[in-house]
Amino acid sequence: MSNDARTQAEDPYLALQSSPEFQELRKKFRGFVFPTTAFFLAWYFLYVLLSIFAPDFMGQLVFGNITLGLIFGLGQFVTTFAITFIYARWANREFDPMADRLGAQLDADQKEN
């Protein structure tokens, strides 16, 4: 599928990569996944560091025998599930149609050539 005989200007991938539509797609994707990754890593390591270095804070009982640390830990499950749900919805609704359109455009261009 790679065609080295073509000059750079004619290469459909290079052409699409430099198109504004593709730049927009990349920006959209990275604009979602990078901040989300930064958030969940920061939140996870905050939880780990608090558990390790502030055991008294995390060990305080909130109700019954349930400690603040356990609630934070269960919070990690909640955020993981929530990010999964939100990302899947975003990807299905916002990202896929745009990506599919560019993929189809590339198919059409390749057939023409």
Add this chain to the structure above:
Amino acid sequence: MALSLPMAESTAVGSPALNIAIFAAFVVVTLVIVIKVASGKKTAEQYYTAGGAFTGRQNGIAIAGDYLSAASFLGIAGAIALQGYDGFLYSIGFLVAWLVALLLVAELLRNTGRFTMADVLSYRLKQRPVRIATAISVICVSFFYLLAQMAGAGGLVSLLLGVTGEVAQNLVIALVGIIMIAYVLIGGMKGTTWVQIIKALLLITGTAIITIWVLGKYSFNLSSLFQAAADNSPAGEKLFEPGLRYGKSMTTKIDFISLSMALVLGTAGLPHVLQRFYTVPTSKQARKSVEWAIWLIGGFYLLTLVVGYGAAALVGPEAILGAPGKANSAAPLLAYELGGSVLLGIISGIAFATILAVVAGLTITTSATFAHDLYKEVFKRGNTTQDQEVRVARLASVVIGAIAIVGGIFAKNQNIAFLVALAFAVAASANLPTILYSLFWKGFNTRGALFSIYGGLTSSIVLILFSPVVSGKAPLVEGGPSPSMITNPAIDFHLFPLDNPGLVSIPLAFFLGWLGSVTSKEHNAQKYAEMEVRSLTGHGVAEAVNH
């Protein structure tokens, strides 16, 4: 309480004959299914990836089956039973790690690769050196993981089947290996996937039953369950607080941070996890796979919390530590306490099925690397037929199975936890930085990839070698054996203070990947454009599948 268990006299609990019968029934049923759905001649694609024909949901269940290995099922339940909060803390890293796979890796990998991890890493770089480096890394990670699973099988045998003789234990390990090879040879990836799906459903159902049973005993009040666990534990209410395991000293604290890094960044670099994304046809199905995997794995760890505290409350730390499998026996002993021999038999059968399924997945992945990356692309420079490649893959599966059997026999009395930690640390150091750079960084090139793979691999293995897990740890109890691999306290060559190398080796690998790239001028703009466009649009995936 549970101290009336007949454990002091015989090492087995419950009825070994029943345990064996349930395990045998699982093997027969799954073998029949594997033969029905997946026997016959296969193309390379069918052998390695089931032709990408699974749905996202099926694959997600199989991923859960693959990931909830004996270490995470038996190990985490035991860690919670003995160390309470710190055991739970440990399980969270295993779950959060899946977000890295979901957001950064699964879909882009599915769009740019077809058979192995090396397909993606070598896409826009020089094929041969990158494939060789990746293959070495894949083989190392899979070997450590495989050894841990097989060694775990040895420990489980003595607990559940009442097989105590040296020879008899070795025979059981060999038998597990031979059954696994049969699954892989007959069914390829398709058969292996079905075994993982069945196992995942059994495991989650079994654990859910135990959870509801335990909660029922405490009128569905988590706080009363915790109280009962604390009453029954020498740690008392310290069980609810952080610190029992990782809070002993500054070294154990920093060690846990290192372990957390390796867990969170290692999962998305484990070759047998990545291989699973090729068993679905598109990146959308890969996304769906991870969604399902996260729901199931997360749900499972929530159940494990109850199982762990339940084991502390109903079985008690003394009985758990007195059993042959130590911490690993917490869940089986709880099953026996609740449902007697029958429930224990079911849980034992599932535990064995777990090892079978995980080892089969590892074997397929490693054999694909041997046959596709090393034999076809490197050794034969792409000039092979499908038949030759599949023959090499099958041969590799048999050899890997044999190595697993021999390794499992030698490692069965070893402290194996470090093997799993090592597999995650190597995956996080050698594989993940290279994967992320090649998917996201334009300036990445061959020298960068070689630096990050070899640098991550070497630093993590060397640091482990000179760490306390290999030599020099003080015994847990006065006069007892050292928890290091080398138990003789006179032999101590540890230079690195941490058990887990991740804290050093992961940043080092990222740095080396950057350093290698900026010191080399190589850049293939055309291949980079092709890879980036394909990774985001999914262009070309359908035609590759229909080949």
